[in-house]
Amino acid sequence: MSLPVVAIVGRPNVGKSTIFNRLAGERIAIVEDQPGITRDRIYSRSEWNGREFHLIDTGGIEFGDTDEIMDHIRNQVELALDEADVILFVADARDGVTTTDEEVARFLHRTNKPVILMVNKVDDIKYTENVFEFYQLGFEHVIPVSSLHGTGTGDMLDAVVEHFPDREEEEYEEDTIKVSLIGRPNVGKSSLVNALLGEERVIVSPVAGTTRDAVDTSFEYEGQKYVLIDTAGIRKRGKVYESIEKYSVIRALRAIERSDVCLIVIDGERGIAEQDKKIAGYAHEAGRAAIFVVNKWDAVEKDEKTMDRFKRRIREEFQFMHYAPILFVSAKTKRRIHTVLPEVNEVAEQHAMRVPTSVLNQVIQDAMVTTPPPSDRGRRFRVRYVTQATVKPPTFILFVNDPELSHFSYLRYLENQLRQAFPFKGTPLRILLRKKS
Ligand code: GDP
Numbered sequence: 001m002s003l004p005v006v007a008i009v010g011r012p013n014v015g016k017s018t019i020f021n022r023l024a025g026e027r028i029a030i031v032e033d034q035p036g037i038t039r040d041r042i043y044s045r046s047e048w049n050g051r052e053f054h055l056i057d058t059g060g061i062e063f064g065d066t067d068e069i070m071d072h073i074r075n076q077v078e079l080a081l082d083e084a085d086v087i088l089f090v091a092d093a094r095d096g097v098t099t100t101d102e103e104v105a106r107f108l109h110r111t112n113k114p115v116i117l118m119v120n121k122v123d124d125i126k127y128t129e130n131v132f133e134f135y136q137l138g139f140e141h142v143i144p145v146s147s148l149h150g151t152g153t154g155d156m157l158d159a160v161v162e163h164f165p166d167r168e169e170e171e172y173e174e175d176t177i178k179v180s181l182i183g184r185p186n187v188g189k190s191s192l193v194n195a196l197l198g199e200e201r202v203i204v205s206p207v208a209g210t211t212r213d214a215v216d217t218s219f220e221y222e223g224q225k226y227v228l229i230d231t232a233g234i235r236k237r238g239k240v241y242e243s244i245e246k247y248s249v250i251r252a253l254r255a256i257e258r259s260d261v262c263l264i265v266i267d268g269e270r271g272i273a274e275q276d277k278k279i280a281g282y283a284h285e286a287g288r289a290a291i292f293v294v295n296k297w298d299a300v301e302k303d304e305k306t307m308d309r310f311k312r313r314i315r316e317e318f319q320f321m322h323y324a325p326i327l328f329v330s331a332k333t334k335r336r337i338h339t340v341l342p343e344v345n346e347v348a349e350q351h352a353m354r355v356p357t358s359v360l361n362q363v364i365q366d367a368m369v370t371t372p373p374p375s376d377r378g379r380r381f382r383v384r385y386v387t388q389a390t391v392k393p394p395t396f397i398l399f400v401n402d403p404e405l406s407h408f409s410y411l412r413y414l415e416n417q418l419r420q421a422f423p424f425k426g427t428p429l430r431i432l433l434r435k436k437s
């Protein structure tokens with residue numbers, strides 16, 4: 001299930017990034033802070049009144065070599081219209097309605113997506129009167145806000161949340177494996193889709209699932225059902241912004257949310273880039289199973305050490321995803337394409353694995369005997385018992401004497417011990433602590 005997306009648009013300097021930063025949610029506590037995950041300034045997960053959503057600041061996206069401010073804004077708005085469920089159109093009360101605002105409004109009126117017009121910088125009562133002229137832009141919701149002080153943001157968010165689409169029902173059967181291909185532009189995602197669907201014995205269903213603007217492709221292989229999430233998004237649509245790397249991250253987000261297994265596609269010819277890490281980081285944080293698929297291996301000049309060297313690079317660059325297997329393929333020559341689906345099956349199974357409580361407790365108790373937790377000013381961290389709360393990803397609750405006494409490195413050690421007992425190949429694990437004295 002994917003979260004609603006809210007996109008912030010508007011001309012420069014009206015306060016888009018200020019409101020973005022104000023709304024950008026605190027990170028959900030237990031997700032470990034791991035090296036190698038860089039946060040993207042333009043994207044965040046937020047929450048209001050119990051409704052979670054994604055927030056995108058389109059102002060943070062550079063659209064290549066265009067100097068024309070209007071071209072720039074047009075691209076932002078177009079992207080917002082494609083991706084968002086609700087659009088937050090920001091204007092500046094002090095400047096009044098500008099011709100650029102009018103232009104943006106004209107774009108926005110061409111769609112029937114809900115638009116909330118936020119008139120910003122109303123820090124002072126004396127600017128309240130300026131707000132009325134903004135009704136001429138023709139939007140139902142015109143809300144005065146001061147991003148600086150935070151006033152009005154509650155009303156604004158109420159209006160935003162009110163327009164979220166109804167929560168979507170899970171659309172596929174439980175035993176269908178939902179797979180997404182994610183990665184930068186030109187790594188070969190769409191070629192891989194074609195190669196996978198073109199495999200012998202892959203039977204593509206005539207009817208593809210559709211959610212909102214995404215088109216999925218269902219298929220079967222050796223009795224197992226799969227869905228390729230957002231096939232339309234993978235196959236290029238030819239818009240200007242499609243080639244923008246930051247955009248590819250946003251595009252990946254929804255696909256990641258909706259999938260069980262993420263194929264993180266890396267260009268074997270060009271190597272690993274910063275955006276690859278961001279995309280992979282989202283899959284990790286979302287708790288999805290993951291496989292690195294190094295594509296274009298046909299184009300790489302290699303000797304017997306090349307593959308190992310590339311593997312090592314991946315392990316160094318993606319330290320937080322040490323669990324994800326690595327495949328080397330070529331969509332072009334079809335070499336090793338047949339290894340992809342069996343690997344998907346395997347990690348999907350591990351992602352959904354449930355460990356019996358008794359075995360689990362045995363592993364943790366043995367681990368604590370082998371390497372006892374360090375003591376902290378005379379007090380020692382103790383795990384009383386463990387249960388597995390959920391699957392996808394496997395999530396464990398450790399009932400402990402005092403969560404404050406835990407150390408990241410010790411929890412990492414326990415995770416490693418769990419992984420030695422059960423491979424959990426391809427899946428992140430979550431470990432939560434509860435106090436139990
Ligand atoms: P963006 O270009 O639309 O992302 O705009 P920024 O968020 O960078 O803000 C532009 C300027 O307006 C900055 O100097 C902000 O501090 C300022 N600003 C943003 N929101 C407010 C507000 O509510 N009141 C006032 N007085 N200034 C604001």
Ligand code: GDP
Nearest residue numbers: 185186187188189190191295296299330331332
């Ligand atoms: P996407 O943007 O990630 O969907 O990438 P495409 O599938 O459109 O591929 C981008 C370019 O890489 C195209 O020119 C493809 O022909 C080329 N390409 C894709 N897969 C391979 C491969 O396995 N080997 C080689 N040599 N080129 C490939």
